[in-house]
Every structure is written in structure tokens, then in C-alpha cells.
Amino acid sequence: MDLSIFLIQCLNSLQYGLLLFLVAMGLTLIFGIMGVINLAHGSFYMIGAYMAYALSPIVANAFGGGFFSVLVVGLVLAVILGYFLEWAFFSFLYDRDHLQQVLMTYGLILVFEELRSLLVGDDVHGVQPPDFLAGVIPLGDVMTYPVYRLFISAVCLLLALGMYYIFTRTRLGMMIRAGSTNREMVQSLGIDIKLLYRIVFAAGVALAAFAGMISAPVSTVYPGMGSQVLIICFVVVVIGGIGSIRGAFLAAMLIGFVDTFGKVLLPEAAGVLVYVLMALILLWKPDGLFKTS
Amino acid sequence: MPHSELLVEAHDLHAWYGSSHVLQGIDFKIGRGETVGLLGRNGMGKSTLIRTLLGHIKQRDGHITVRGKDMSKAKPHEVARMGIAYVPEGRGVFPNLSVRENLIMAARRGLDGRNDWPYERILETFPRLQERIGNMGNQLSGGEQQMLSIGRALMTHPDLIILDEATEGLAPLIVEEIWRVIATIRASGIATLIVDRNYHKVLANSDRALVLQKGQVVMSGTAKTIEQSDELTGYLGV
Numbered sequence: 001m002d003l004s005i006f007l008i009q010c011l012n013s014l015q016y017g018l019l020l021f022l023v024a025m026g027l028t029l030i031f032g033i034m035g036v037i038n039l040a041h042g043s044f045y046m047i048g049a050y051m052a053y054a055l056s057p058i059v060a061n062a063f064g065g066g067f068f069s070v071l072v073v074g075l076v077l078a079v080i081l082g083y084f085l086e087w088a089f090f091s092f093l094y095d096r097d098h099l100q101q102v103l104m105t106y107g108l109i110l111v112f113e114e115l116r117s118l119l120v121g122d123d124v125h126g127v128q129p130p131d132f133l134a135g136v137i138p139l140g141d142v143m144t145y146p147v148y149r150l151f152i153s154a155v156c157l158l159l160a161l162g163m164y165y166i167f168t169r170t171r172l173g174m175m176i177r178a179g180s181t182n183r184e185m186v187q188s189l190g191i192d193i194k195l196l197y198r199i200v201f202a203a204g205v206a207l208a209a210f211a212g213m214i215s216a217p218v219s220t221v222y223p224g225m226g227s228q229v230l231i232i233c234f235v236v237v238v239i240g241g242i243g244s245i246r247g248a249f250l251a252a253m254l255i256g257f258v259d260t261f262g263k264v265l266l267p268e269a270a271g272v273l274v275y276v277l278m279a280l281i282l283l284w285k286p287d288g289l290f291k292t293s
Numbered sequence: 294m295p296h297s298e299l300l301v302e303a304h305d306l307h308a309w310y311g312s313s314h315v316l317q318g319i320d321f322k323i324g325r326g327e328t329v330g331l332l333g334r335n336g337m338g339k340s341t342l343i344r345t346l347l348g349h350i351k352q353r354d355g356h357i358t359v360r361g362k363d364m365s366k367a368k369p370h371e372v373a374r375m376g377i378a379y380v381p382e383g384r385g386v387f388p389n390l391s392v393r394e395n396l397i398m399a400a401r402r403g404l405d406g407r408n409d410w411p412y413e414r415i416l417e418t419f420p421r422l423q424e425r426i427g428n429m430g431n432q433l434s435g436g437e438q439q440m441l442s443i444g445r446a447l448m449t450h451p452d453l454i455i456l457d458e459a460t461e462g463l464a465p466l467i468v469e470e471i472w473r474v475i476a477t478i479r480a481s482g483i484a485t486l487i488v489d490r491n492y493h494k495v496l497a498n499s500d501r502a503l504v505l506q507k508g509q510v511v512m513s514g515t516a517k518t519i520e521q522s523d524e525l526t527g528y529l530g531v
Contacts, residue, residue, distance in 0.1 A: 174398035178387040184349060185385035189399035190373035190449060 017256020026204025032243015
């Protein structure tokens with residue numbers, strides 16, 4: 001493999017891994033802290049992508065803005081959606097067993113897919129990146145790389161760092177981590193755990209939707225894109241260790257590289273490599289790379 | 294005691310675990326700066342009384358007022374925000390947070406704006422915590438966890454600290470240290486409700502005491518009268 005191709009694949013791996021991390025972060029937090037298996041998490045990614053497609057004419061009419069206005073409006077809508085869903089559905093799932101959680105969240109997938117079909121139809125769509133990010137930069141003599149993909153990586157990296165900072169350095173982050181080990185004690189310290197959960201859930205929804213929005217210009221927007229991302233995100237969560245942000249980051253990166261390079265080097269086996277990786281890691285560490293108590 | 298001086302007042306408290314009627318009509322009160330000992334054999338309802346007052350037991354009935362406000366149906370965090378801190382049996386230290394994080398995560402000023410237990414004073418009071426400030430909660434010894442749990446409670450600047458079995462499973466020297474700290478807390482004007490195996494120590498450190506038997510108060514009075522009563526040892530089974 002020549003160097004510029006190798007470099008391009010590395011950049012692609014990085015971008016894919018970071019994007020996965022954004023989606024998986026919400027999934028691992030909701031699973032690890034609230035104890036809810038959220039099958040509908042992939043739908044938030046799908047909703048984000050469709051918002052990037054469907055909102056742009058509306059936002060252009062209302063604010064005259066472009067892609068970034070769509071991102072902001074979509075993010076606000078996603079937070080509101082997350083807040084509402086936690087209140088209406090997920091807050092009833094915390095003390096239920098996993099079967100009930102799986103049933104309800106699977107039901108939500110069907111509802112979201114049906115709503116999507118009613119509102120924007122079942123067609124496949126493309127979304128244009130903003131003009132100033134639509135270009136390419138040269139890599140070596142003949143290869144080029146799209147600027148927009150670099151932009152995705154940079155934004156995801158900033159968001160990941162921001163989340164890491166909130167999680168490890170702020171009192172909100174401390175409360176969230178504490179809430180994963182001892183709910184009763186968190187309450188006894190005067191912290192409203194329901195509000196805390198609602199914030200975490202809304203943030204998880206917003207991150208997944210944001211990932212969907214920002215990736216819409218490089219991947220097409222299509223029905224069922226949510227379930228695809230959901231499965232791979234569960235792989236990330238399981239490899240990383242349930243509830244571990246660090247683990248999710250490492251696992252997302254691993255999958256990004258294994259999947260991207262697998263498609264280049266071993267195209268016949270590309271579909272299973274990620275799952276082989278998961279099986280090997282679970283054999284070595286049954287609780288994932290970073291076990292949270 | 295004038296009504297305004299009362300911190301917590303509970304009347305005819307009942308609590309259930311499933312179909313088991315654990316508290317059967319308990320009256321309880323504690324005043325500002327007062328220390329109350331709670332005695333009784335295992336399973337007589339001491340921890341249930343505490344957890345009911347704190348709002349952790351959902352199956353409950355009766356009236357609870359905190360600072361004159363009705364808290365009968367309040368959620369645990371609302372009770373805590375009224376100035377009641379809890380040092381639970383088993384300490385409740387967050388294992389995945391560092392000592393420093395455990396202390397500061399919920400720190401706040403008192404309801405009256407009081408800030409006389411800042412971070413620095415906690416570390417002066419518990420030098421061992423200073424030494425282990427970067428360690429995770431699960432890397433601490435039992436005694437260190439207990440100090441952390443008490444320090445964390447103090448940093449919320451409560452008017453009442455409830456200590457459930459604070460010396461359980463600790464080495465004698467550490468136990469002495471914990472009692473010294475409890476005396477310091479009392480001296481600083483914070484009310485305390487103490488549950489402990491060692492009833493001599495409880496009574497020596499309390500103004501008043503209650504004895505529970507099968508979910509009911511069977512003795513109540515000043516620590517001195519309780520200590521001198523002939524029935525006490527019978528109720529405690531010692």
C-alpha cells in the first residue's frame with residue numbers, strides 16, 4: 001500500500017471512529033448509568049441525518065442560514081426530543097427488567113421509522129456539504145482528500161474532548177459518575193437524580209442526532225440507517241466496557257481502524273472482522289476493556 | 294422546646310417493606326444542635342426510621358416536618374436540601390470517584406449561607422484524607438471511607454447529620470477518632486442523630502435517646518435517665 005493511500009485510510013478510520021464514538025457515548029452512558037438498554041438509540045442518529053436533509057429548506061426560509069444554522073436548529077430540537085422522551089417513556093424503564101426495556105425501545109424504533117416514512121418518505125437522499133467545506137486537499141501527487149471529512153473529524157474530536165472535560169472535571173460529571181454506582185447516596189447528598197438522568201439522556205440523544213446530521217453529507221440518508229449504526233455501537237459499548245467513556249473511545253477507534261482497513265486489505269472478510277475483534281476482546285476481557293464497577 | 298427550634302418532627306410514622314410492617318407509629322423529634330441517640334437491637338427499625346425520615350422508603354405513612362415545613366411526601370434530595378445529611382451504614386463512598394471528588398461533588402453552603410466547613414477545614418480535621426486525596430474511593434480503608442463519608446456530609450453544611458453505624462467494623466483506635474470527630478461536630482452546633490452498637494458511647498455522647506423495639510418507641514428520655522434505667526439492657530439484649 002503506498003503511503004498516501006495508507007494516510008487516507010488512516011484519516012477515514014479516524015473519522016469513522018470518532019463518529020461512532022459520538023453515538024456510542026450516549027448509548028454507554030444510558031446503559032451504564034441508568035441501566036437502560038436503549039435499542040432506539042440508532043433512531044436518534046437516523047433522525048439527525050433526516051433533520052440535516054429535511055430542515056435545510058425550512059431553516060433557509062426562516063433564517064436564511066445554511067448548513068450551520070441547520071446544525072444548531074437540529075441540535076436544539078434533539079435536546080428537546082431527548083428531554084421529552086425521557087419524561088414520557090424512559091423514566092418508567094429504570095427499575096424494569098431488560099426484556100421490558102427492549103420491548104419498549106424496539107417499539108419506539110417502529111414508531112420513529114413510521115413517522116419518518118410519513119413525514120419525509122422512504123426515498124434515499126443526499127445532503128450537500130457547505131460550499132467552503134466542499135473542496136479537496138491534495139495528498140501526494142495524485143491523491144486528494146475531502147475537506148469535509150477532516151471537518152467531521154475535527155468537530156467530533158472537539159466534542160469528545162468537551163464531553164471528556166465535563167465528565168472528568170466538572171461537578172456535573174462527578175454527579176453522573178457517582179449516580180452510576182450509588183443512586184441513593186447521590187439523592188441523600190441533595191441531588192435530584194431524575195433531573196440528572198434527564199440531562200444525561202438528552203445529551204445522549206443530542207450527540208447521536210448531531211453525529212447523524214454532521215455525517216449526512218458523506219453518507220447518504222436512507223431508511224434503516226439507524227439500525228445499522230445501533231448494532232455497531234453496541235459492539236463499541238461491549239468492547240469498551242459498559243458505562244465507560246474511555247472504553248467507548250478506545251473501542252470506537254479500534255473499530256474505525258479495523259473496519260476501514262479490513263475493507264481495503266481483506267474485502268471478503270470485512271463484514272465479520274469487527275465481530276471477530278469483539279469476540280477476541282471478550283475472550284481476553286469478558287467485561288470489556290474498561291470495567292466500571 | 295419552642296417550636297421554631299425544632300429541626301425535624303415526625304408524628305405517627307409507619308413504614309413497610311412489602312407486607313412487613315416495620316415502623317408502627319413512631320413519634321420523633323430533634324431540635325437545633327441537639328444530639329439524639331437511637332438504640333435497639335438489630336431489626337428493630339433503627340435504619341428504617343432513618344431512611345423513612347430521609348424519604349428513601351416509599352411505603353410510608355405519617356407526618357414529617359422539617360423546619361416547620363411538611364415533608365411527609367418529600368423526595369430524598371428535597372429532604373437533604375433542607376439541611377439533613379446522611380452518613381449511611383456501609384459509608385456510601387463513591388468507589389469510582391477520587392477522595393477530592395467525593396468531597397466536592399455535592400458541597401454547598403448551608404441554608405443560612407453558612408460556610409464554616411470548607412474543603413480546607415475538612416482536610417485539617419481528617420489529615421488522612423489529605424494524604425489520600427487523589428486515591429479512588431475503593432482504594433481507601435474502612436476508617437478512611439468513614440472519615441470521607443463524614444467529611445462529605447459536613448461539606449453540604451447541614452443542620453443535622455444522621456450517623457448510622459459509623460464505627461462498625463473499624464479498629465479501636467479509628468473508632469476513638471470517629472467519636473472525637475462526632476464530638477467536634479456537636480460542638481460546632483450541628484445536630485446529630487446517632488445509631489451505634491456501643492450504647493454506652495451513644496448515651497455518653499447524646500442529650501436524649503430513644504429505644505426502639507419491634508418498630509415502636511419503648512423508651513425515650515434524656516440520655517442520663519435512659520442509661521440509669523433497669524429496663525435498658527433488656528431491650529438491647531445485652
